[in-house]
Amino acid sequence: MFILTKIADLVQIAPEDFGKQSHQAIEDNINAKYANKVVQKIGLFVCLWDILWTSEGLIGQGDGYANVNVEFRMVVFRPFQGEVILARIANQSREGISLATAFFHDIFIPFSELPDDTEFDPREQTWVWKVKGGDEGEGGDEGEAAEEGEGAEMYFDNNEVVRFQVVSEEWHDQAPSGPQESADQPASELLPPYKITGSMKAAGLGCTIWWD
Template sequence: MFVLTTISDLVRITPQDFRKPSIEAIEDNINRKYANKVIQNVGLCICFWELLKASEGLIGQSDGMVNVNVVFRAIVFRPFKGEIIQGVILEGSTAEGLRIGLDFFSDIWIPGPGNLFEGSRFTFRDDEHVWIWTTEDGTEFFYDRNEPVRFRVEAEVWHDHTPQKPKITGLTSSEGTENDESLESRDVPYTIIGSMDQAGLGPIVWWEEAPEEEEDAMGGVDEMEE
């Protein structure tokens, strides 16, 4: 789920950071630039891990900032295909699937019904829309909101948000407004696609009841033998 990735970049240290030790100033600026940011085709950067190399600082002519070329390793969140992860069901689930979140990442999507158990459907129940899995014997299991679940990673979806050169020729004010709205509604940069269609996946509570029943049964046998 977490990997160490080597990154090379130019770090700019402000005069306000000159009072700090050099390594601390570099680390703070790296975290400021990369922490909680998605790096295209790399993953979600969590934080700085270690500094591998740093050049001598060169002071800029106009702003007084120190430019340092660095090579460092960072902790990156990027689960591999087939990995089993635990999360929770979030608000925002629709007829197209379930939205799952972790403590630090909420762009996980379980398409339905194809990536859910056969017999799962999106319906209206108890004044709200909810996904329900109906087994062959008619038993209903609910994918309740805020319920802890396990899911399997199936794929990744990337959207490059690198700034593009604006097209201003011939634009009217109304066209410019539509452009701004499209930027606000654009897709998130990194989405994980998962599935919950195998035994042990889905809401954890579904699979915890059976072992408890087996333990109770075994305990009853032991008491009878005594």
């Protein structure tokens, strides 16, 4: 789920930060620049892991900033394809289920990746997995989930913790667009910079409470 990425960059320390210890001033500037940012084809940067090397600080002319060349490693959130991770159900629609973790909110499970015999309840705005009894359908673990071998309805309730498998990832460039392009595409339709598509079809996936 998490990887370490090595980066070399120029860190500029403002005069008001000269009172800090050097390592603290550098760490604060790196986290301010990278933490909670998505970098294309790398992932969501979470926080600084460690500093590998720094140069001596050189004061720039005119602005008084101390310029320091730094090599460091960042903790990056980027699950690999096929990895199984946990998240919570944020909301649901006929298209599928949106999930979120404590720090990442662009996870989507399309309806085609939900268990077989899963239907959308328009009144409750919830997906329901209709488990067949042990004498019909697939049986096995699903039969055990049903009470006394009879069918059961397993609800994907909002805020429930679910287990899902990563299927694919999507990257969308967030470079600024021109005035005409911005007018043609409302802000509500802008695509997230990094999106994960998952699946809950395999046994053991879905709401964790089902398998306790």
